[in-house]
Amino acid sequence: MKISQKIEKANKEDRIWWSFEYFPPRTAQGLQNLLDRIERMRAMGPEFVDITWNAGGRTSELTSELVKTCQKLIGIETCMHLTCTAMPKEKVDIALREAKLHGCRNVLALRGDAPVGKEWEPVEGGFAYGIDLVRYIRKHHDDYFDIAVAGYPQTHQLPPEEAAQEMQWLKEKVDAGANFIFTQMFYDVDMFVSWVRAARAAGITVPIVPGIMPIQTWNGFQKATAMANITVPQFLLDELEPHKNNDEKVRDLGTKLVADLCRQILAADIGIKGLHFYTMNLEKGCRMLLEELNLVPRIDVVKPLPWRQSLTPNRRTETTRPIFWANRTRSYLSRTENWDEYPNGRFGDSRSPAYGEIDGYGIMLKHSKDDALSLWGSPASVEEIRALFSQFCMGKLKALPWSDVAPSSETTVIATQLARLNEFGFLTINSQPAVDGAKSSDKIHGWGPANGYVYQKAYLEFFVSPELLDMLIPHIERDINITYYVINNRGDLRTNTHSDGPNAVTWGVFPGKEIVQPTIVEAISFMAWKDEAFELGRQWAKLYEPDSSSRKLIDAITDTYCLVNVVHNDYKKPDAIFEPFFKAGAEFSAKYPSTNDFANGHTN
Known part of the structure; x- marks a missing residue:
């Protein structure tokens, strides 16, 4: 099932939904451990999961294996990241063909980051921008895939002309065929709400899915926000910094702060009923956050049948x-x-x-x-x-x-x-x-x-x-x-x-x-x-x-x-x-x- 269809169904039923993001580990043993964790976290009731694609496709085979296992064995709808970084058209074709083979119908199209220590540059025979990847997928796969693109609420704090240009580029990606938007993580609710309203005013009507990063430790929080160049409200820093050497206290406080952020998003008059959690492949932070929000998994999401349904194309109709x-x-x-x-x-x-x-x-x-x-x-x-x-x-x-x-x-x-x-x-x-x-x-x-x-x-x-x-x-x-x-x-x-x-x-x-x-x-x-x-x-x-x-x-x-x-x-x-x-x-x-x-x- 396409993610846009899942979102539409949830909106009609006026219910809150959530999803998880994972990244492929570097080793086979790490992959097995992550699969075990995804299996456990399946019981938390995510509508879908998405799997990242590392810069330069270093772990592309593991990404494909994760997508395959989530679809076939764990039985959960999956969105596969796909980047332009070091990806000629031939590699993109292989990735999309394998996704289709596994029954994956959702792709997040990104330009992607440069490999560590290098400047970003398009590969020969590849793509320069995320919009090029969106157009290519639409041209060669018609509407088989739901295509997501990334949105950056932080750009709303740029000077007006630059903010307007960023919004126009996002609008062009949507016009090229994107079905919904995942946002970068953020901790400033007012900025996010303002950005969403600006997107709607610009004519962007597709669903916007807010990216939420649970706060696990002070150092991890600092590193993640610095890498993403995220502005953090001062009140949040004032709450957390006095306890920076106490991971358990930071996690407890962070859970309450992020839960409050989620409540404000869901209460704002911007039509958003879903939350996308950047798990960092960790389980406890997401579990604590869902419990703090009183978000209880629905049986028909966790267990549509007594046994785990396989979502590969030839087995989707299997009922006995x-x-x-x-x-x-x-x-x-x-x-x-x-x-x-x-x-x-x-x-x-x-x-x-x-x-x-x-x-x-x-x-x-x-x-x-x-x-x-x-x-x-x-x-x-x-x-x-x-x-x-x-x-x-x-x-x-x-x-x-x-x-x-x-x-x-x-x-x-x-x-x-x-x-x-x-x-x-x-x-x-x-x-x-x-x-x-x-x-x-x-x-x-x-x-x-x-x-x-x-x-x-x-x-x-x-x-x-x-x-x-x-x-x-x-x-x-x-x-x-x-x-x-x-x-x-x-x-x-x-x-x-x-x-x-x-x-x-x-x-x-x-x-x-x-x-x-x-x-x-x-x-x-x-x-x-x-x-x-x-x-x-x-x-x-x-x-x-x-x-x-x-x-x-x-x-x-x-x-x-x-x-x-x-x-x-x-x-x-x-x-x-x-x-x-x-x-x-x-x-x-x-x-x-x-x-x-x-x-x-x-x-x-």
Whole structure:
């Protein structure tokens, strides 16, 4: 979605919105750390993010990678900076082509700064001014891209003739095809409001987005304002300077001062409802500022679907996914990358496309060997394995081999039951509680457009020994509302389901829309997931030496246990799914009081 469309929609709904800017780090490790941070900050509810382009394109490949990841994996609309500095037309063409490939439809066209220690000069075969870049993009890409340009409120303090000339140049960029304006950071509200009114008087009607820089430290604040040649009101300096050696105090005071600046912008009669935060790749300052402003993220921005939507061109219309990859989004995207269609519609399934082979990311644990061993230690008994799974469900362990992320907030609703299941020997790797009409704005279960209701069936997925499974199945089959699939590592499938079609386990009802069914359980997908689920167990085992107790134990579990998924189709009975497990677990414990001895005897 174009940013101008997002702004227009927010204005019609008379709501405040915000966005974040990031810059590409210089190293691959820095990139991964930043991506993790952007993922966390996604929960703060930005309408979009934008990614800078360093002078001379030094980090252009990292910029492109950031844009790709934000669009494809994080699922957030992205604006890519593009500068004239050291950029011949060929490089511009490559950058725009890659942006288009990743589904990015927003570009900030800038002249850009000169490389450090050099005077700015146009490159041969390149562009001299930002307006040249705007015209080039419009000429060769028509209206595919929203084009932003930079505005400089500080120029309003220039002598009248110079200020008028700066405004005329801005007007020419807008007339050449710019859709909206990002401003340079500022701390003088009166100057900004005056500049906006002058822009409107000059005939500039496109949205103006104010650039806001949180104040993190005194030295950082001084450096940023000096580099940008920003005039800072004296009252602000008087507040901060006495505490310049106390970073925490400066941040607290700075947060209140910048929050007041934001309130004045939003209250001014200039039609601005959005704020663009220059994060400097830092998280805490933006979080404190949003909290100070009481700006609460909207569920339909943070979570338009229960799973993270990919915004690449061929996946934007994807509306349904199997539940099995809920905790391994990257792997699912990788394995379905070459599909010519995706599960979609009310009862669509994945039988037409073919799941890709498990390769690349698909067989890799997310964590390095050292991190994994630090997380999971060296379990030498089934009891220790069960304890790890229980700790994960209770939020005391941040990851398992089958989960790239910590337990979701809705796991807390059934955490006690899950922990008990694991103590019995059902090693849970995926689950969701039953939900009977939660508001779409619900902080735990909510997703999708406002004023809707969401529903879901209780779901469990787990590894279990054949002996314990044999005790479970009779209890499951006494409840006509339960359907299940069982599969071993050889691919032998067992089920009580008589339909080949998918079973929708999550759905939403929203005003003015058909019922949305974004999450399903179905046999074909489960069999594809089976390969990955067992392989992840093998990868975990390989962290340990071949003759170690941990290696033998985890390999034995992978070889002998079954993978099972269970759905309770009556979503009005939230606890009913657990009853067969508690009964089977109690019977198993009674029959084999020394559970660990039994388990070790069957896994060695």
